[in-house]
Amino acid sequence: MIVLARILHPLWLDCGGRCPRRPSAGRDDTEAGARAARRAPVRGRYPPAMSGLSVAELDALIAEATVDCYDEDEQVLGLYSVMTDELAVPFQTIVLGVAVTVEDLDLTGRGHIVARCSRGGIRQAVSVLDLPLPTPPPPGAQWIEAYRRWAR
Numbered sequence: 001m002i003v004l005a006r007i008l009h010p011l012w013l014d015c016g017g018r019c020p021r022r023p024s025a026g027r028d029d030t031e032a033g034a035r036a037a038r039r040a041p042v043r044g045r046y047p048p049a050m051s052g053l054s055v056a057e058l059d060a061l062i063a064e065a066t067v068d069c070y071d072e073d074e075q076v077l078g079l080y081s082v083m084t085d086e087l088a089v090p091f092q093t094i095v096l097g098v099a100v101t102v103e104d105l106d107l108t109g110r111g112h113i114v115a116r117c118s119r120g121g122i123r124q125a126v127s128v129l130d131l132p133l134p135t136p137p138p139p140g141a142q143w144i145e146a147y148r149r150w151a152r
Helices: 002-008 031-039 055-065 072-086 142-151
Strands: 091-095 098-107 113-119 122-127
Touching: 055 072, 055 142, 072 098, 072 113, 072 142
Parallel strands: none
Antiparallel strands: 091 098, 098 113, 113 122
8 A cells, every 4th residue: 555655645754644735715825724624703502591581480391391301312302393393384584594394393313303304306414403483483482492502
C-alpha cells in the first residue's frame, strides 16, 4: 500500500508520508480560521417554541404523559401516544424551504418520534425534534414542545 502511494503521489517523501492539502478557492485554510470556525456560536438545537407555554406548564405536560413510566423507552412511548391522540394531522409546514404535509407521526425502532411528511409523491420522515411548526401551530402542538423539552 505504501509503495503504491509513493508511486501515485510523487510528493510522498517531501510531505512526511501525508498527502499535502490542495488549497480550495474561497476557503480559509489557516489555523486561525479553523479555530474561529470551531468557536462559532451554535444556534439552538431545536426550532423555537411557538405556543408560549412556560417551563412549568411544559413540565406538567411531560408529567401527565409519563406518569406510569418506569424507564426512558416507556416515557417516549407515553409522549408518542399523547402526541398521536392530541396533534391535529394533517397540517402544512415548511421544511428546508419546501412546503410539505405532515400526514402522521411514527415511532422508530430506535425510540425516536418522527413526522411522516409528503410532497407530491415523495415521502420523508423528519424528526419531530427538528420539525419546524407553522404559524399558527396546529392544535396539539404543545405536545411537540413538551417532547422537545423532555429530550433536552
